[in-house]
Amino acid sequence: EADIYQTPRYLVIGTGKKITLECSQTMGHDKMYWYQQDPGMELHLIHYSYGVNSTEKGDLSSESTVSRIRTEHFPLTLESARPSHTSQYLCASQGNGYEKLFFGSGTQLSVL
């Protein structure tokens, strides 16, 4: 049902590396979100976007950055990964209004 894709599904990298987590949707949704979630814990909103060239920080402080140059694409970048960044990152999109969120499969990031 959902046409929202995240890559990679799993990523293991060393400390200090720059990484970009990809998120794309083909539904033409204006709103997109990034959440961070540790095993058994809450989802934390770290970034969101209401459309092209619109990005905002979420409720959880994050060292990552995002961009929204195209409607369908909302990548998340970590300039210098650290072990504290180890977590699952979930991307979601939403149509106009308070329609349901569609989530991608997530990226499980492990920083060694």
Place this chain on the structure above:
Amino acid sequence: LAKTTQPISMDSYEGQEVNITCSHNNIATNDYITWYQQFPSQGPRFIIQGYKTKVTNEVASLFIPADRKSSTLSLPRVSLSDTAVYYCLVGDPYSSASKIIFGSGTRLSIRP
């Protein structure tokens, strides 16, 4: 944003009806109530959404009393596959600036 309160965890048995209640005392006039389900290592999935009274779909029912200060998600005849975390969210569908914040959710465990 209206804050929601749910039980941290619930247990039940296969074939039983499960009711999960969510409190949202400061719900606004334009707010809708939405429930999501999340399995481990996956993103949340939309279950049901409502504004008042009762909403039913093929998966669940949502009961909302007249004062709308609480809502109850009802899962009929649960199975082991219903073991998951269930989130209650409240938000304004007509606000383009409504960001989606997840609470702690209710961890539902179904036993044989």
